[in-house]
Amino acid sequence: MTAPHAPVSVSPEEARIAGKPRLRRFRQASWDEKLIFELGSPGERGVLVPTADPSIGKPTIPDALRRTDPPALPEMSQQQVLRHYLRLSQENLGADLNIDVGQGTCTMKYSPKVNDQFVRDLRIAALHPLQDEDTVQGVLGIIHSLEQLLKEISGMDRVSLQPGAGSAAIYTNVAMIRAYFTARGELEQRDEVITTIFSHPSNAACAKTAGFKVITLHPDADGYPDIEALKAAVGPRTAALLITNPEDTGIYNPRIEEFVRIVHEAGGLCSYDQANANGILGITRARDAGFDLCHFNLHKTFSTPHACGGPAAGACAVTEELAPYLPRPTVEFDPETGVYRLDDERPESVGKMRPFYGVVPNLVRAYAWIMSLGAEGLRAAAETAVLNNNYLLHKVRQIPGVSVPYAAGRPRVEQVRYSWEKLHQDTGLHSEDIGLRAADFGTHYWTSHHPYVVPEPMTLEPTESYTRADLDEYAAILAEIAREAYEDPETVRTAPHRSTIHRVRPEALDDPAVWAVSWRAYRRKVLGEAGRP
Amino acid sequence: MTRIGLVVNPVAGLGGRVGLGGTDGPDRARVALSLGACPLAGARAAAALGELAARTGESARDGLLVVTAAGPLGADSVAAAGLAGRVVYAAGTGRDTSAADTAAAVRAVVAEGIDLLVFAGGDGTARDVLGALGDAPCPVLGVPTGVKMHSAVFAVSPRAAGEVAAAWLARTGGVRLRDAEVMDRDEDALGEGRVTSRLFGWLPVPDVPVRVQQRKTGSTATAPDAVGGIAAEVAERVGDGLLVLGPGSTTRAVAAALGADVSLTGVDALALRPGRPPRVVARDVGEEALLALGPAWIALSPIGGQGFLLGRGNQQISPRVLRAAGGREHLLVLCTEAKLAALGGRPLLLDTGDDALDAELSGHLPVITGRRRTSLYRLAM
Numbered sequence: 011m012t013a014p015h016a017p018v019s020v021s022p023e024e025a026r027i028a029g030k031p032r033l034r035r036f037r038q039a040s041w042d043e044k045l046i047f048e049l050g051s052p053g054e055r056g057v058l059v060p061t062a063d064p065s066i067g068k069p070t071i072p073d074a075l076r077r078t079d080p081p082a083l084p085e086m087s088q089q090q091v092l093r094h095y096l097r098l099s100q101e102n103l104g105a106d107l108n109i110d111v112g113q114g115t116c117t118m119k120y121s122p123k124v125n126d127q128f129v130r131d132l133r134i135a136a137l138h139p140l141q142d143e144d145t146v147q148g149v150l151g152i153i154h155s156l157e158q159l160l161k162e163i164s165g166m167d168r169v170s171l172q173p174g175a176g177s178a179a180i181y182t183n184v185a186m187i188r189a190y191f192t193a194r195g196e197l198e199q200r201d202e203v204i205t206t207i208f209s210h211p212s213n214a215a216c217a218k219t220a221g222f223k224v225i226t227l228h229p230d231a232d233g234y235p236d237i238e239a240l241k242a243a244v245g246p247r248t249a250a251l252l253i254t255n256p257e258d259t260g261i262y263n264p265r266i267e268e269f270v271r272i273v274h275e276a277g278g279l280c281s282y283d284q285a286n287a288n289g290i291l292g293i294t295r296a297r298d299a300g301f302d303l304c305h306f307n308l309h310k311t312f313s314t315p316h317a318c319g320g321p322a323a324g325a326c327a328v329t330e331e332l333a334p335y336l337p338r339p340t341v342e343f344d345p346e347t348g349v350y351r352l353d354d355e356r357p358e359s360v361g362k363m364r365p366f367y368g369v370v371p372n373l374v375r376a377y378a379w380i381m382s383l384g385a386e387g388l389r390a391a392a393e394t395a396v397l398n399n400n401y402l403l404h405k406v407r408q409i410p411g412v413s414v415p416y417a418a419g420r421p422r423v424e425q426v427r428y429s430w431e432k433l434h435q436d437t438g439l440h441s442e443d444i445g446l447r448a449a450d451f452g453t454h455y456w457t458s459h460h461p462y463v464v465p466e467p468m469t470l471e472p473t474e475s476y477t478r479a480d481l482d483e484y485a486a487i488l489a490e491i492a493r494e495a496y497e498d499p500e501t502v503r504t505a506p507h508r509s510t511i512h513r514v515r516p517e518a519l520d521d522p523a524v525w526a527v528s529w530r531a532y533r534r535k536v537l538g539e540a541g542r543p
Numbered sequence: 544m545t546r547i548g549l550v551v552n553p554v555a556g557l558g559g560r561v562g563l564g565g566t567d568g569p570d571r572a573r574v575a576l577s578l579g580a581c582p583l584a585g586a587r588a589a590a591a592l593g594e595l596a597a598r599t600g601e602s603a604r605d606g607l608l609v610v611t612a613a614g615p616l617g618a619d620s621v622a623a624a625g626l627a628g629r630v631v632y633a634a635g636t637g638r639d640t641s642a643a644d645t646a647a648a649v650r651a652v653v654a655e656g657i658d659l660l661v662f663a664g665g666d667g668t669a670r671d672v673l674g675a676l677g678d679a680p681c682p683v684l685g686v687p688t689g690v691k692m693h694s695a696v697f698a699v700s701p702r703a704a705g706e707v708a709a710a711w712l713a714r715t716g717g718v719r720l721r722d723a724e725v726m727d728r729d730e731d732a733l734g735e736g737r738v739t740s741r742l743f744g745w746l747p748v749p750d751v752p753v754r755v756q757q758r759k760t761g762s763t764a765t766a767p768d769a770v771g772g773i774a775a776e777v778a779e780r781v782g783d784g785l786l787v788l789g790p791g792s793t794t795r796a797v798a799a800a801l802g803a804d805v806s807l808t809g810v811d812a813l814a815l816r817p818g819r820p821p822r823v824v825a826r827d828v829g830e831e832a833l834l835a836l837g838p839a840w841i842a843l844s845p846i847g848g849q850g851f852l853l854g855r856g857n858q859q860i861s862p863r864v865l866r867a868a869g870g871r872e873h874l875l876v877l878c879t880e881a882k883l884a885a886l887g888g889r890p891l892l893l894d895t896g897d898d899a900l901d902a903e904l905s906g907h908l909p910v911i912t913g914r915r916r917t918s919l920y921r922l923a924m
Contacts, residue, residue, distance in 0.1 A: 207884060207918070218915060225909065226880065226918040229888050239919040242907035415887070438594075438703035463884030499702075 165297025179324030594705025665689015
């Protein structure tokens with residue numbers, strides 16, 4: 011193994027003269043931090059939990075559900091906890107410290123900190139989902155207002171914020187399509203859903219989960235979804251078209267209205283996956299292209315935290331015709347009394363997609379983000395995202411070893427799926443190697459690009475969050491790594507060199523016999539201690 | 544002790560730089576050398592071994608033995624890479640090496656018992672290896688040193704070959720074997736003025752998938768999953784009926800998933816019966832035998848990368864057979880989504896020799912990519 015590559019570092023003045031962005035002298039903190047379960051000592055304590063006010067009465071948890079032993083939590087002071095997590099945060103490439111345009115299709119734009127202040131407000135933080143409606147009027151008002159905003163943004167007639175994000179929202183839309191055809195007695199006949207290979211793969215997965223057969227369209231010779239294939243695919247069996255536009259390659263389908271018309275003429279519905287709406291906010295609307303349903307990912311487009319098993323939120327928007335099938339409860343407003351209420355009595359509803367009425371903290375963040383920008387601001391955000399993306403495209407395209415598959419020479423919307431195939435053929439290095447080397451420059455490069463059909467893929471989605479200088483720096487880092495790949499591939503192959511942790515064995519992540527997702531599993535599988543399975 | 548075999552075709556790729564194309568046959572090699580060509584296969588093989596050595600831990604390296612042939616057929620490369628070697632075959636001195644040497648060296652090396660056979664050469668060398676290994680191939684990996692290389696048995700570069708070999712020998716990173724096509728230029732077609740390649744068979748090759756794919760945990764459907772889905776879909780469509788299977792790694796894997804062992808490169812027929820294992824009713828048969836079977840479904844998979852569906856390596860499924868089957872309606876095209884996408888929008892190709900039939904089959908056809916999953920894909924002449 012060769013010595014770690016020395017970071018290139020020039021002064022800002024030199025950089026200005028050279029016209030080249032500075033490559034940061036980055037080195038990740040290494041704290042040799044123990045797991046929190048190994049910290050603390052018996053008897054130590056951070057907070058004194060007050061006993062409940064006697065007026066609240068005794069808790070009514072059944073005996074069968076009560077613990078017999080106290081939970082095995084680490085005992086430690088508040089400051090120790092704070093230190094522990096601050097240290098851990100320095101051993102990560104957190105979004106607040108790096109340029110993470112390489113997250114791939116999972117947009118990670120900047121979420122304004124002030125929006126988190128709203129969420130920490132006790133009126134939101136202490137909310138309980140089982141509270142009476144008359145005690146949550148303010149929250150229901152926010153949800154109702156957010157629905158109105160999303161109606162405006164999509165052009166649709168009704169919105170539900172009850173489903174979770176991404177796949178949960180897409181599944182909700184598929185469930186509504188199924189309910190619609192069931193009500194019309196056509197479900198047995200209409201058992202096919204059409205999608206495209208570069209639509210978000212959740213479309214195909216959700217359609218199959220809901221019992222439909224899936225027909226996938228590939229790009230035509232120009233790289234756009236093949237309209238001739240669509241014509242050959244539609245027929246009396248067509249239930250719906252589920253399509254992302256722009257697709258995950260960043261390519262916008264310029265014939266989307268024709269796609270919708272062809273499917274409608276065959277009697278099918280059209281559902282617009284707007285996972286990639288960040289570049290079209292205030293510019294195009296699902297309804298204007300003729301769609302019957304659409305969804306948004308509040309966690310991406312509207313600047314709330316990403317899912318990854320966490321509390322992300324989705325929004326389903328439909329035409330009046332499909333409104334009866336929306337999940338329940340819906341939030342209703344009586345303008346005469348000024349009262350909001352939850353409507354659970356919806357006989358044609360597809361039911362609950364998750365408990366209660368939505369992920370309130372993220373609905374509040376999304377609401378705050380939209381309200382702070384206004385209509386003009388949303389459009390400016392979209393335009394900036396598109397400009398940023400095409401600026402980065404222009405720079406990355408010039409890096410040796412990179413290609414931009416499909417729709418050659420055309421601009422993209424807000425992301426691009428690049429390919430390092432040439433660099434891989436020339437050097438044997440993989441996209442992942444480049445990503446791990448990028449960590450040495452303090453930047454994030456994970457990249458998610460389902461389906462994995464573009465060889466050695468790299469999906470960059472800069473969003474509106476990044477400045478021109480950020481994008482210059484990111485492109486310069488990629489260019490530097492490409493140069494290294496050709497001149498000194500060993501440095502790239504053995505990266506990262508300046509991270510806390512060297513390479514993770516990927517196979518362990520796929521092996522249930524090895525992975526440890528809890529302290530108990532760690533003790534059993536890694537330390538070899540006997541214990542409850 | 545880990546043993547790998549190494550056989551180098553020292554003349555492979557000689558013609559490339561001097562504009563001769565391939566170097567099939569001793570005359571071509573001599574001409575190339577007279578034109579100033581430099582042998583490069585040995586150095587590329589050494590680079591692959593060097594990469595393998597660099598990626599193998601010290602103790603493992605001590606236990607690594609390269610079984611090979613003398614001089615430029617392998618031993619020179621082993622020495623250049625600084626690895627321990629054992630010579631088990633020597634070509635006669637003072638003469639040009641030939642395809643017969645490759646085959647003899649492969650047989651001698653394999654007879655020693657090896658974990659992986661590494662060969663350096665081009666498509667012609669791959670064919671020689673295929674022929675020498677016969678029906679019981681050991682895991683093989685090609686170091687690309689030829690001129691054309693249509694075969695899928697090669698790593699993308701010598702260093703990548705070393706990387707894949709190291710991963711296979713260490714059994715890390717989820718490496719598994721995949722049947723890869725051995726292709727070569729079709730000399731018969733070339734005589735008729737057409738440049739095409741022909742399928743000669745398959746060799747088991749360690750497949751190191753793009754590592755990014757593995758890193759995204761629990762999400763990407765792996766090829767074996769897709770094959771199982773395709774098999775289930777085929778079984779449902781055929782029901783209680785006869786299924787003719789063209790050659791191809793996908794069709795073979797589908798047959799295996801259905802519980803049938805079919806021939807390596809031939810056309811076979813299975814009688815499918817719901818709820819019971821299929822019965823092989825014809826094995827490696829020609830056109831007449833297929834016609835004698837009566838009405839059947841025909842399952843085909845395209846050649847990876849090229850996209851040929853009919854007319855390459857499956858001529859037994861002739862225009863008469865296709866017409867007897869009922870054309871499009873009874874044609875089942877089987878392909879994984881990734882293999883389709885790798886065509887980059889190019890159509891699946893038809894060359895049955897019957898233009899009218901090719902025209903009839905042309906256009907968009909559902910390609911079975913999984914259980915209840917199809918891709919609508921274009922077939923063209």
